[in-house]
Amino acid sequence: MNSSSLSSLCCRRSALRQSVAHYRRFASASTASPKSAPPSPKNRWVGIAIITIAAGSTGAYLRSQSPASDTLNPETFTKYSLVSREPVSSTSSLFTLRPRYHSDRNYDVYEDAWRIGVWSVMFKQPQLQIGRDYTPLPVTAATPLTVDEENEGYLRFFIRKDPFGEVSRYLHSLSIGADIEMRGPQIECAIPKETQEVLFIAGGTGIAPALQAGYSLLNRTTEENRPRIHIFWANRLKEDCIGGQSDTPVLETVRRSWFSGWFGSSKNTSSNDQAALHSLEDKSTSMIVRELDGLKSQYPGQVTVDYYLDEENRFIGKKEISDYIASTPRPLDNVPGRKLILVSGPEGFISYMVGPKVWADGKELQGPLRGIIKELDLKGWAVWKL
Ligand SMILES: Cc1cc2nc3c(=O)[nH]c(=O)nc-3n(C[C@H](O)[C@H](O)[C@H](O)COP(=O)(O)OP(=O)(O)OC[C@H]3O[C@@H](n4cnc5c(N)ncnc54)[C@H](O)[C@@H]3O)c2cc1C
The missing domain is CATH 3.40.50 (Rossmann fold)
Known part of the structure; x- marks a missing residue:
């Protein structure tokens, strides 16, 4: 496939891990020219107005202080609670999170993203005001989630603890029941x-x-x-x-x-x-x-x-x-x-x-x-x- 056809097929939110506003773009494996993504009626978050102020260096501040929402969305941070954190290896854990407040719409938000492909959300480290991207795991036959939990919008993450990493260390230090704020979905591909x-x-x-x-x-x-x-x-x-x-x-x-x-x-x-x-x-x-x-x-x-x-x-x-x-x-x-x-x-x-x-x-x-x-x-x- 040539670069232009690839760029029309795959899209990824720029991994501006510290960006202050969400945006989408298209890019290809062989060109550095970003293009605008065409809005899709199926995805409510695709058509959202795009305003980006980029902060490219690690540690830049998240300045977005919009009020929290009950439903996961790319614009504002939504509160989740840490339900469990189980070790997968000595350096990584499985995190299970549930929305802090009830919303009937989370399930649909996730479903839209699953249909498209690979997606992530950004977690906020509130003391340092920085964010990092993490990838929700799909719900499969091997998943220990009940149907009710799935409907309630539980999400699971496989997260490695970087011994020198700000956000992964923070996440591994949280107590069960603690709040974690996230925003998304961000389509990666x-x-x-x-x-x-x-x-x-x-x-x-x-x-x-x-x-x-x-x-x-x-x-x-x-x-x-x-x-x-x-x-x-x-x-x-x-x-x-x-x-x-x-x-x-x-x-x-x-x-x-x-x-x-x-x-x-x-x-x-x-x-x-x-x-x-x-x-x-x-x-x-x-x-x-x-x-x-x-x-x-x-x-x-x-x-x-x-x-x-x-x-x-x-x-x-x-x-x-x-x-x-x-x-x-x-x-x-x-x-x-x-x-x-x-x-x-x-x-x-x-x-x-x-x-x-x-x-x-x-x-x-x-x-x-x-x-x-x-x-x-x-x-x-x-x-x-x-
Ligand atoms: C789309 C996407 C999805 C992701 N999904 C997952 C996921 O599901 N699970 C997961 O575990 N990770 C995932 N990641 C990676 C995650 O976003 C973080 O990058 C990772 O957890 C490390 O973040 P941190 O804040 O802990 O580390 P950071 O503080 O960012 O540090 C990372 C490393 O860089 C070093 N470092 C930092 N600053 C400097 C500097 N100035 N000079 C030299 N070294 C420096 C640190 O010592 C550390 O070793 C994903 C990333 C992306 C982009």
């Missing part, structure tokens, strides 16, 4: 209705958008339409993906560890984290692996996952990606939107795979395709950096 094949390359918590992409894509399954998603999920430590079994035999490769610097070190694990880790050792399958397995059993033959572990010197490389590309049906080649490679994870991970995103005029853009994927014969696959 619309998955075109033509899409039949998604190759999702995820690093660490980048698996959350992969689950979203899978959920959104596979929900479109009919007798005639059976889209597929293959996920490469790279983790630094085994405990991050306990119980995960790769669907493709994985070649043992030893390369420079591109994860070590970017996922941080686990050596400074606190005693609380150690306790959480010990309780995890009792569980044979991590919660995220269960979610992936749930998708697989719900859509047999349409979901495959390969796990890569830094600590076992197994990394996602050119060979793994090109082998997968070569294995997909050729008739889909060169049909715009049919085949999509999505890459999500820490900045260094994205740069290594597809080159960095770039900032221009206070907006974050896709930037040119670089990294190891640029060196492959993509055979019509479009690429999107999340």
Whole structure:
């Protein structure tokens, strides 16, 4: 797919994590020109007037002090309560949040976003007045949410605690029942209705958008339409993906560890984290692996996952990606939107795979395709950096 067709298919809110107003834009993997997004009648938040004052540096203040709303919306912050925080590994947890005040409309807001593709919300750190984006997990067969909780607008998040990170540390320090303010949805990538094949390359918590992409894509399954998603999920430590079994035999490769610097070190694990880790050792399958397995059993033959572990010197490389590309049906080649490679994870991970995103005029853009994927014969696959 060429850059202009990609730009008309995928859209992403600029990740102005500290921006004072929400806006949407289109961009492509090979151009730095943002375009306006056409309003869609289905999505109430799409047509909202767009006024952006960008603040591009980490730590800039959120100046939006609009009154809180009962329903999640991109303009004002909505209060949620922390229902639970369960460790997934020594460095990450599953957060369950529910709207602080009742609203009949939250469910519809989420549904609109799920239909489009990959989306996020921004959490506010009230003392520092800064915000960070996080990715709601889809509700699947493996999800421990009741129908009532779902209807009430509960949301779940898989969040890594960065030992030096302002907002992730704040979130991990909150007591159960504490308020968390968020705004959104922010569409990160619309998955075109033509899409039949998604190759999702995820690093660490980048698996959350992969689950979203899978959920959104596979929900479109009919007798005639059976889209597929293959996920490469790279983790630094085994405990991050306990119980995960790769669907493709994985070649043992030893390369420079591109994860070590970017996922941080686990050596400074606190005693609380150690306790959480010990309780995890009792569980044979991590919660995220269960979610992936749930998708697989719900859509047999349409979901495959390969796990890569830094600590076992197994990394996602050119060979793994090109082998997968070569294995997909050729008739889909060169049909715009049919085949999509999505890459999500820490900045260094994205740069290594597809080159960095770039900032221009206070907006974050896709930037040119670089990294190891640029060196492959993509055979019509479009690429999107999340
Ligand atoms: C669309 C989107 C969705 C996301 N979804 C998720 C999700 O579902 N789960 C999840 O865990 N994360 C997710 N993230 C990442 C998340 O938004 C945060 O970036 C992450 O939690 C770290 O934020 P923080 O405030 O804790 O760390 P920050 O305070 O932003 O710090 C991050 C790192 O940078 C270092 N650093 C900060 N400032 C400097 C500096 N001046 N010089 C050198 N180093 C510096 C810090 O030491 C730290 O290691 C998502 C990001 C995006 C853009």
